[in-house]
Amino acid sequence: xxxxxxxxxxxxxxxxxxxxxxxxxxxxxxxxxxxxxxxxxxxxxxxxxxxxxxxxxxxxxxxxxxxxxxxxxxxxxxxxxxxxxxxxxxxxxxxxxxxxxxxxxxxxxxxxxxxxxxxxxxxxxxxxxxxxxxxxxxxxxxxxxxxxxxxxxxxxxxxxxxxxxxxxxxxxxxxxxxxxxxxxxxxxxxxxxxxxxxxxxxxxxxxxxxxxxxxxxxxxxxxxxxxxxxxxxxxxxxxxxxxxxxxxxxxxxxxxxxxxxxxx
Amino acid sequence: xxxxxxxxxxxxxxxxxxxxxxxxxxxxxxxxxxxxxxxxxxxxxxxxxxxxxxxxxxxxxxxxxxxxxxxxxxxxxxxxxxxxxxxxxxxxxxxxxxxxxxxxxxxxxxxxxxxxxxxxxxxxxxxxxxxxxxxxxxxxxxxxxxxxxxxxxxxxxxxxxxxxxxxxxxxxxxxxxxxxxxxxxxxxxxxxxxxxxxxxxxxxxxxxxxxxxxxxxxxxxxxxxxxxxxxxxxxxxxxxxxxxxxxxxxxxxxxxxxxxxxxxxxxxxxxxxxxxxxxxxxxxxxxxxxxxxxxxxxxxxxxxxxxxxxxxxxxxxxxxxxxxxxxxxxxxxxxxxx
Numbered sequence: 001x002x003x004x005x006x007x008x009x010x011x012x013x014x015x016x017x018x019x020x021x022x023x024x025x026x027x028x029x030x031x032x033x034x035x036x037x038x039x040x041x042x043x044x045x046x047x048x049x050x051x052x053x054x055x056x057x058x059x060x061x062x063x064x065x066x067x068x069x070x071x072x073x074x075x076x077x078x079x080x081x082x083x084x085x086x087x088x089x090x091x092x093x094x095x096x097x098x099x100x101x102x103x104x105x106x107x108x109x110x111x112x113x114x115x116x117x118x119x120x121x122x123x124x125x126x127x128x129x130x131x132x133x134x135x136x137x138x139x140x141x142x143x144x145x146x147x148x149x150x151x152x153x154x155x156x157x158x159x160x161x162x163x164x165x166x167x168x169x170x171x172x173x174x175x176x177x178x179x180x181x182x183x184x185x186x187x188x189x190x191x192x193x194x195x196x197x198x199x200x201x202x203x204x205x206x207x208x209x210x211x212x213x214x215x216x217x218x219x220x221x222x223x224x225x226x227x228x229x230x231x232x233x234x235x236x237x238x239x240x241x242x243x244x245x246x247x248x249x250x251x252x253x254x255x256x257x258x259x260x261x262x263x264x
Numbered sequence: 265x266x267x268x269x270x271x272x273x274x275x276x277x278x279x280x281x282x283x284x285x286x287x288x289x290x291x292x293x294x295x296x297x298x299x300x301x302x303x304x305x306x307x308x309x310x311x312x313x314x315x316x317x318x319x320x321x322x323x324x325x326x327x328x329x330x331x332x333x334x335x336x337x338x339x340x341x342x343x344x345x346x347x348x349x350x351x352x353x354x355x356x357x358x359x360x361x362x363x364x365x366x367x368x369x370x371x372x373x374x375x376x377x378x379x380x381x382x383x384x385x386x387x388x389x390x391x392x393x394x395x396x397x398x399x400x401x402x403x404x405x406x407x408x409x410x411x412x413x414x415x416x417x418x419x420x421x422x423x424x425x426x427x428x429x430x431x432x433x434x435x436x437x438x439x440x441x442x443x444x445x446x447x448x449x450x451x452x453x454x455x456x457x458x459x460x461x462x463x464x465x466x467x468x469x470x471x472x473x474x475x476x477x478x479x480x481x482x483x484x485x486x487x488x489x490x491x492x493x494x495x496x497x498x499x500x501x502x503x504x505x506x507x508x509x510x511x512x513x514x515x516x517x518x519x520x521x522x523x524x525x526x527x528x529x530x531x532x533x534x535x536x537x538x539x540x541x542x543x544x545x546x547x548x549x550x551x552x553x554x555x556x557x558x559x560x561x562x563x564x565x566x567x568x569x570x571x572x573x574x575x576x577x578x579x580x581x582x583x584x585x586x587x588x589x590x591x592x593x594x595x596x597x598x599x600x601x602x
Contacts, residue, residue, distance in 0.1 A: 053457070079459040092457070094450040097443070105443050109458045113440040161458075 001201045002029040002052070002169055007061035009047055009225075021047040022058070023225040029218075034195055034202040036212040038244075039222035045205045048222070049173050052203070054078040065168055080110050083162035083200075085155070085175040092158030095147030099138060099157065102146055103127045106161035130164045134190065152183035156190055163194050170195065172204040176211070191215065209241045221248060228252075265542075270413050272538040276531030277422045278483045279502065281429055283510070283530040284523060285476030286503030289336075291522075292437065293469045294449040298354030298500050299339045300477050302361025303332045305496035307478025309365045312374040312491035321382040325482045332478020333471040335361060340467030365493050372493045381486035383418050390417030418487065429476065430527055434520045436472075445469045477503075498552050505555055506530035509562040533558060 009022040022044050029035060037045050050056040052063060054075035063071045065081050086092050093102050104118040104127075119127075124142065131139040134156050138149075146154060155175060163170060172191065176184040188211060195202050206212050212219055219236050221229035221244075228251050231239060282304060289297035307328035314324035335357065342353035366372065390396070400412045413419075436442045447455035448465045456462055477499075485491040510529020516522045533555075540546055540554045 076456050076459055076461045079457050082457075084457045086453075091451070092454055094447040094454055096450050097446060101443055101446075104440070105447055105455060105460075106458050108440050108444070113444055113460065115436070115439045115441060118438055118440045118443040 001031045001033065001066065002027070002203075003062075003064040004028070004048075004052070005062045005064075007048075007051055007058045007063070009044075009051060009056065009058050013059075020225050022051065025061070025225070025227055027220070027227065029201055029203070031201055032199045033218060034200075034204070034216035035218045035220060036216040037203060037205045037220050037222060038207070038209060038212045042224075043222040044225040045222055046173060047225075049084075049171050049203070049205060052169065053082050053084055053171055081168040083109075083165070083167035083170045085158050085162045085170075085172050087174040087177050089151040089155040089158065089178055092161065093146045093154055096145060098143050098145055099131075099149075100124060100127055100142040102157065103130075103161060103164075107165065109165050109167070130160060133193075134160060152179055152186060155179060155183070155187050159187065159190055159194065163198060163200060166198045166200070168201065170200045170202040172202065174205050174207060177207060188215065209244055213239055213241065213244070223248075223252065267413070268538045268542065269535060270419075272534035273531060274418050274422065275484070275487060276534035277419070277426050277527070278480060278487055279506065279534065280426050280480075280527040280530035281483070282477045282480035282499065283503050283506035283526050284429060284433055285473040285480070286500065287507050287523065287526045288433070288476070289470055289473040290504065290507060292446055292449050293466060293473070295343075295350050295466065295470065296354065297336075297339060297470055297473060298351065299335060299357040299361070299470070299474055300354075300500040300503055301496045301498070302358040302365065303335045303474040303477045303496075304481035304484075304499045305365045305491070305493060306335055306361055306368070307332050307481030308485035308491040308495060309368040309374075309493075310478070311482035312376055312485050313368055313370070315376060315379050315381060315486070316374055321380060321385060321486060325382055325479065325486070328482035329475045329479040332481075333475035335478070336470040336472070336474025337467050339474070340463075340470040343470075344463035344466050362493065369491060369493065374491045376486060376489045376491070379489075381489070382483065383421075383486055386421045387415045387417040390415065390420070422483075426527060429479075430523045433523055437519050441465075441468070498555060501552075501555055501559060502533065505559045505562065506533045508559060509533060512562050512566040 004025055004027040007022050007025040009020075011017075011019045011021055025044075025048065027035075027048075037048070039045050047056065051058050054070070054073060054077075058071060061071070062069055065078075070078055070081075084092075094105070097105075100119050104123065107123065107127075108118070127142065128139040131142075136153055136156055138153065138157065146157065149157065155178075159175065175191075176187045179187060191204075192215060194200070202216070204212075204215060213236070217233045217236065219229075219231040219239070220227050221231075229247060282300070286297075286300060289295045289300075310328040310331050311321070311324040314327065315321050339353050339357040342348045342356060343350055346353070348356070396416050399416050403412060437446060444455055444460040445465050445468065447458075447460070448462045448469070452462050455465075481496070484495070506529040507526050508529070509532055510525035510527070511522060513532065514521065514525035514528050516525065536558060537551065537554055541548065541551070546554070
């Protein structure tokens with residue numbers, strides 16, 4: 001479904017600010033895989049997401065979706081295949097447009113946009129149906145401007161818009177991080193529900209270790225632009241936050257020890 | 265007085281098309297497009313030179329529209345492909361168009377006095393219908409017989425044309441492409457994540473905007489019977505004045521309401537200017553100053569009114585809540601009494 005091979009990405013190359021964002025990253029996901037990504041700030045998680053979605057192009061390496069090389073396909077074309085939910089609840093919707101207009105735009109994702117009406121009667125019925133799955137009562141507020149919704153409602157709508165056209169890949173970039181705990185839980189549960197419903201191949205970045213363990217069938221840990229730990233389906237079932245922390249200490253500790261040896 | 269207002273109604277409804285164009289770039293795309301100052305004249309120049317050379321005035325007006333579209337597209341390309349700042353790409357195109365307009369016209373002014381224009385054609389057709397005498401009779405009855413308009417044709421024809429463009433704009437903004445254009449002005453990142461090519465949409469939006477502006481310019485040239493290379497100076501501000509006053513006066517609840525407000529704003533702007541010019545100490549040269557004043561008022565007054573209302577509302581609420589609370593001074597008095 002999704003293959004990343006030998007991805008390198010360096011920012012500000014050949015300047016004092018040079019930063020290796022991704023260093024030889026390989027990742028392969030099968031259809032229906034749900035991989036959670038954890039790692040500290042600056043580990044390269046967001047860069048990884050941006051490389052997959054086409055916001056950034058890799059310096060070297062190949063991105064394949066459905067066995068097709070999309071490394072050089074521009075972002076807007078790639079988004080036919082990729083659904084995205086951002087961290088900022090304001091980022092995934094158009095605030096001055098109504099709920100149904102936003103859904104209509106999302107609905108056109110994998111079609112060619114034409115001069116036909118965006119919101120038709122039959123589409124409106126369909127939009128109501130999918131909105132009901134959120135259990136937020138948004139189906140009765142189709143003509144409300146999205147800017148008037150709360151952060152949680154907007155993020156739920158963003159999630160729905162990103163997924164109801166069943167994209168090949170779903171990218172969730174800390175999409176619950178900006179919400180209060182109860183809203184975050186709501187979105188987490190919706191995510192679980194929706195991903196299962198459409199059997200979406202999903203990659204989710206999170207800072208919340210517990211969330212990373214609760215969701216998905218695989219887990220990867222990133223640090224300094226590398227994937228330092230890959231946990232497969234079997235192992236993940238027995239993983240706890242403590243074990244994960246210990247593992248992180250062990251891997252990084254070793255490296256630190258070797259660094260020290262090198263420097264002394 | 266009546267003649268002045270009738271004249272501003274006529275020209276206002278022609279300028280309304282330009283204002284709709286400015287609304288499209290300024291509000292929908294959130295792109296302050298200064299190309300307008302140039303493309304308005306381009307429309308006038310193209311129509312004028314074609315009419316002088318014996319072309320059909322309606323065809324000439326439509327070709328002006330197409331050329332305006334192209335001019336807008338170029339501004340869009342400067343911004344999206346050339347990655348030039350929005351304001352700067354508009355200014356560059358405006359300056360470039362000044363020379364291009366001179367080239368199109370071959371001189372700085374083309375009079376259209378004895379030419380057959382869209383309006384002369386429409387007027388002579390209108391006369392055959394015999395509606396004017398009836399309407400003028402009506403005016404005489406309400407006591408305005410002193411200054412009868414020479415023809416009602418232009419007013420009715422332009423109301424028809426402008427409303428058609430207004431409804432077409434409303435409909436376009438509800439199509440799949442129209443929704444994507446609106447989202448481009450609203451949240452580029454979002455609409456890109458839904459597979460829309462925002463560069464193309466900006467180019468298309470600016471093209472349509474300047475098509476309307478050039479169309480309006482072509483009609484103004486025929487209405488005023490001349491095209492002049494300087495007739496577009498400050499046009500963007502006139503457009504903004506119309507958009508902002510219209511929105512402030514008539515509201516922005518829906519797209520259809522807002523476009524109607526913009527048309528209304530354009531007419532009101534003309535009426536205000538013509539009334540202002542009747543004030544003794546103001547001269548024709550003060551036009552731009554008047555325009556600037558109108559824009560400043562339209563931008564500041566509604567906000568001041570709003571905040572004033574809000575303050576009063578809060579004061580009222582404060583009073584209501586505080587009414588059953590023992591006042592501080594009362595407490596002191598009681599304490600003193602003890």
